[in-house]
Amino acid sequence: MFMTEIFSAFLLTLLVVTALAAVKTRNLFVSVMLTGIYSLLIAINFFLLDAADVALTEAAVGAGVATVFFLGALALTAEKERTPSAYRPVAIGIFIAVTLVLGYATLGMPSYGDPDAPVHVHVAPFYLEKTPEFIDIPNIVTAVLGSYRGYDTLGEVFVVFTAGIGVMFILGVRPSRKPGGTAMIASGENGLRHYLIPRVVGRLFIPFILLFGLYVQFHGEYSPGGGFQAGAIIASSIILYALLEGEERALRLIPRRVLNGLTAGGALLYGAVGVAGMLAGGNFLDYSVLASDPVKGQQMGLLIIEAGVGITVTGVLLTIFHAFAARERFG
Amino acid sequence: MELALDIASWILMSAGGAFVFIGGLGVLRMPDLFTRMHAASVTDSMGPPLILAGIMLQSGLSLATFKLVAILVFLMLTSPTASNALASAALLAGTKTLDEAGDDAEAEDAS
Numbered sequence: 001m002f003m004t005e006i007f008s009a010f011l012l013t014l015l016v017v018t019a020l021a022a023v024k025t026r027n028l029f030v031s032v033m034l035t036g037i038y039s040l041l042i043a044i045n046f047f048l049l050d051a052a053d054v055a056l057t058e059a060a061v062g063a064g065v066a067t068v069f070f071l072g073a074l075a076l077t078a079e080k081e082r083t084p085s086a087y088r089p090v091a092i093g094i095f096i097a098v099t100l101v102l103g104y105a106t107l108g109m110p111s112y113g114d115p116d117a118p119v120h121v122h123v124a125p126f127y128l129e130k131t132p133e134f135i136d137i138p139n140i141v142t143a144v145l146g147s148y149r150g151y152d153t154l155g156e157v158f159v160v161f162t163a164g165i166g167v168m169f170i171l172g173v174r175p176s177r178k179p180g181g182t183a184m185i186a187s188g189e190n191g192l193r194h195y196l197i198p199r200v201v202g203r204l205f206i207p208f209i210l211l212f213g214l215y216v217q218f219h220g221e222y223s224p225g226g227g228f229q230a231g232a233i234i235a236s237s238i239i240l241y242a243l244l245e246g247e248e249r250a251l252r253l254i255p256r257r258v259l260n261g262l263t264a265g266g267a268l269l270y271g272a273v274g275v276a277g278m279l280a281g282g283n284f285l286d287y288s289v290l291a292s293d294p295v296k297g298q299q300m301g302l303l304i305i306e307a308g309v310g311i312t313v314t315g316v317l318l319t320i321f322h323a324f325a326a327r328e329r330f331g
Numbered sequence: 332m333e334l335a336l337d338i339a340s341w342i343l344m345s346a347g348g349a350f351v352f353i354g355g356l357g358v359l360r361m362p363d364l365f366t367r368m369h370a371a372s373v374t375d376s377m378g379p380p381l382i383l384a385g386i387m388l389q390s391g392l393s394l395a396t397f398k399l400v401a402i403l404v405f406l407m408l409t410s411p412t413a414s415n416a417l418a419s420a421a422l423l424a425g426t427k428t429l430d431e432a433g434d435d436a437e438a439e440d441a442s
Contacts, residue, residue: 201409
C-alpha cells in the first residue's frame with residue numbers, strides 16, 4: 001500500500017515535469033511526443049487508482065491516436081512555435097489566480113481512499129449492489145456507462161460524431177489533390193524502400209491488433225474495455241495500414257462512403273436501440289424490455305450500444321486521419 | 332521452493348532494472364542520435380524480457396503469464412522495429428553520424 005503511494009507520488013512528479021517540458025519547448029514535434037508520454041503516465045496513474053477502463057481509454061486515445069493526429073496536424077503546419085512576447089502580465093496574473101483557487105479547492109476534497117467521500121455514498125453503492133441483479137455482468141463500469149447512464153454515453157457518441165463532422169467541414173471532405181504532391185504520407189518509391197522492416201512487422205501485427213480491438217469491444221462486459229477503447233484500437237490498426245501502405249490503399253480498403261456510413265451508422269444504431277425500447281413499451285434507452293427476460297434484455301442492449309459506440313469512434317477517427325492525410329502542406 | 336522462485340525472480344527483475352537504468356544513462360550521456368539509439372535499443376531488448384520473466388515467475392502458470400508472454404513477443408518484435416524505423420528516418424532526414432560530423436569539422440578546420 002505504502003509502496004503504491006510512493007510510486008504514485010513519483011509518477012505525479014514525472015507528470016508535472018513532462019507537462020512543464022511540453023509547455024516550455026518551442027519545438028512542437030518534441031511537444032507532441034511529451035504529450036504522448038504525459039498521457040501514458042496519467043494512464044498508469046488511473047490504473048493505480050483501479051480505474052482500468054479509463055486507463056485503457058487514455059492509453060489508446062491519448063497516447064495513441066491523438067499523437068498520430070497531432071503529428072498529422074504538424075505535417076501540415078510548421079514544426080517550430082513562434083517565439084511569444086517575453087512578458088505577459090495578464091496571462092501570468094490569471095495563471096496565479098487559477099492556481100490559487102484550484103489549490104484552495106483541493107483542501108475541500110475528501111482524502112484519498114476515504115470511504116465516506118461523496119462519490120462512495122451517493123449512487124455508487126446502489127450500482128455495486130444492484131448490477132448483479134439487474135444486468136448480471138462483472139464489469140460494473142460498463143453497466144454504469146451503457147445502462148444506468150446511457151443518456152450520457154449517447155451524448156458522448158454524438159459529441160464524437162459532431163467532432164468528426166467538424167473536422168470534415170474545416171479540412172474539406174474531398175480536397176483537390178495533385179498527383180505527386182507533398183502529402184503527409186510518404187508515398188514515393190524512395191520513402192517506402194527504407195521502411196521495409198516496419199512494413200513487414202506492421203503487416204504481421206495488424207490482424208492481431210484488430211483481434212485485440214474486437215476482444216476489447218466484445219469483452220467489455222467482463223473486463224476493462226468497451227466501444228470507445230475498441231474503436232480507438234481498431235482505428236489505429238487501419239491507420240497503421242495507411243502509414244505502411246500509403247493512404248490510397250487504405251482508402252481503397254475502406255472508402256470514404258463506407259467511413260461516412262460507419263460514422264453516422266454507429267450513432268444511429270445507439271439511438272435506434274433507444275427507440276426500439278420505446279416501441280417495445282419501455283422508456284427511451286431502457287433495455288429491459290428488449291427481451292422477455294429483463295436481464296437478458298439489458299445485456300443485449302449493452303452489447304448493441306457498445307457496438308454502436310465502437311463503430312462511430314472507428315469511423316470518426318479514420319475520417320479525421322484521412323482528412324489530415326489528404327491535405328497538402330501549406331506554404 | 333517458493334523462496335528459490337522469489338530469489339530467482341528478484342535477481343531477474345533487478346538485472347532488468349539495471350539494464351534499463353544503464354540504457355537511460357546511455358541516452359543521457361551518449362554524444363549523438365545514433366549512439367543514443369544504440370544505448371536505448373539494446374537495453375530495450377534486454378530490460379523488459381528480464382523484468383517480465385521475473386514477473387512470470389511470480390505469477391506462475393496462469394492466464395497472467397500467458398498475457399505476459401504475449402506482451403513479451405509484442406515488445407521483442409516492435410521495439411527493434413521502432414529503432415530501425417527511427418534510424419532510417421534519421422538517415423533519410425540527413426542526420427550525420429559522429430564520424431561524418433567529425434570529418435566535416437576537420438574539413439572546416441583545414442580550410
